[in-house]
Amino acid sequence: MKRKLGFCGSALIVVILAAGGFWYWINIPPQITIPTPVMPNPNGYDYFRRAGEAFELDDNGVDKITDPDFYLGKIKQYPLAAKEAWLKKNAKAFHLLREGLKYPALRKPVRSYFYIDFPEYAQYRELARALAVESHAHAARGDWSGAVRSGIDGYQFGNKIANGGPLVAGLMGVAIQAISLRELKNLVPHTDASTAKTAAARLEKIYQQRYPYAKMVQEEKWLNIGANVELMREPSWRLDRVRSVRVMKDVSFSWVKSVQMFLISKRSLLNNWITAMDALIENAHRPYGKTQPVSASGDPFVDSTISSLEKARWNWARNDTYAAEIMTMYTLHAYQLEHGHYPKNLPSLVPAYLHKIPTDPFEGTKPLQYKLQGNQYLLWSIGPDGVDNHGTPLTNPDPKKRRYSFTSPDSKGDVVAGVNMP
Numbered sequence: 001m002k003r004k005l006g007f008c009g010s011a012l013i014v015v016i017l018a019a020g021g022f023w024y025w026i027n028i029p030p031q032i033t034i035p036t037p038v039m040p041n042p043n044g045y046d047y048f049r050r051a052g053e054a055f056e057l058d059d060n061g062v063d064k065i066t067d068p069d070f071y072l073g074k075i076k077q078y079p080l081a082a083k084e085a086w087l088k089k090n091a092k093a094f095h096l097l098r099e100g101l102k103y104p105a106l107r108k109p110v111r112s113y114f115y116i117d118f119p120e121y122a123q124y125r126e127l128a129r130a131l132a133v134e135s136h137a138h139a140a141r142g143d144w145s146g147a148v149r150s151g152i153d154g155y156q157f158g159n160k161i162a163n164g165g166p167l168v169a170g171l172m173g174v175a176i177q178a179i180s181l182r183e184l185k186n187l188v189p190h191t192d193a194s195t196a197k198t199a200a201a202r203l204e205k206i207y208q209q210r211y212p213y214a215k216m217v218q219e220e221k222w223l224n225i226g227a228n229v230e231l232m233r234e235p236s237w238r239l240d241r242v243r244s245v246r247v248m249k250d251v252s253f254s255w256v257k258s259v260q261m262f263l264i265s266k267r268s269l270l271n272n273w274i275t276a277m278d279a280l281i282e283n284a285h286r287p288y289g290k291t292q293p294v295s296a297s298g299d300p301f302v303d304s305t306i307s308s309l310e311k312a313r314w315n316w317a318r319n320d321t322y323a324a325e326i327m328t329m330y331t332l333h334a335y336q337l338e339h340g341h342y343p344k345n346l347p348s349l350v351p352a353y354l355h356k357i358p359t360d361p362f363e364g365t366k367p368l369q370y371k372l373q374g375n376q377y378l379l380w381s382i383g384p385d386g387v388d389n390h391g392t393p394l395t396n397p398d399p400k401k402r403r404y405s406f407t408s409p410d411s412k413g414d415v416v417a418g419v420n421m422p
Helices: 002-026 044-055 082-088 090-103 120-140 143-160 168-191 194-210 213-233 237-248 253-262 268-285 300-339
Strands: 369-373 376-382
Touching: 044 090, 044 120, 044 143, 082 090, 082 120, 090 120, 090 143, 090 369, 120 143, 120 168, 143 168, 143 194, 168 194, 168 213, 194 300, 213 237, 213 268, 213 300, 268 300, 300 376
Parallel strands: none
Antiparallel strands: 369 376
């Protein structure tokens, strides 16, 4: 009996030691080095923050773009004097914003979910709308050059505020760019040749310096790695993670997977993130139509991030397409004013009007498509379906969002300049 008890006791000690060793092994903290960028000095982003803090909202509805009731179908008149009085109140914010545009801008890197400091983005969206109001005021005075400058300032602002940020920063940048691109598209026919050429040159420069989707995904990778390392320092992180999945109501996350969460090592969990994000970064360097599906990891947090980033790729391609088309529209307008007709082909615009014909963001390797039609022209991208429909516009705009004319990644047809709107 004593021998049996001794054997059982020894076996229990071995089991306890093995369990303790296993628990120690799966909780060994991963060794991850996350790079920290060198911040520019002066940093345009610091000016943008100050501009947002100085900005005063429009509480009276001075313009349709700032009036929350306008899109509910109410018809209102917005006196020019009211616009200009509100713009004058925000002279300091406009000055700071434009000072920021003069310098390189980089958002402070985010490496923690406990310090995602993004409240300024709501202010930035309102600043972008204010630039649209400024554009409207210039247009009402017949100052088309000023109207265009305000629109381009907004487009540049949207590019700069995204730089260095993760997904949420990139999406806000895209949204701000879209506000300005809508204004710029409507201004093309009102410009003279000089204004159109200047606009095209500035748009081309900003477009070439835009925040790449691949860099945004890289920042999102560092954010998720840093945040996970931070969360794993909490004693109850495994239990908290299971509870979070339950809140997400992920039906695929069974009780078996809940148990597995307590058996997987910290290093394995981080490797899931790194593998998935590296696959997305590799995809980001491919043309839109040649991306490869990223395999599901089985981790609901990883897979939801993959889904969000894949949707963001569509937003990037769509916005870049509108920017490339509008830039080209300004050059075509300038060419027509100076020559009395549109060019036979897009290469005729180089180098007098553009340094390079923009590549079709949806195709990824070939330039935008162009066809001369009598005294008019047709300019298009092949769109998300990857098929050249010879200028047949996308046919399925969402009727519930007419002011945006948004379409989906599943849309068929081409993105035609002047027809499909940003």
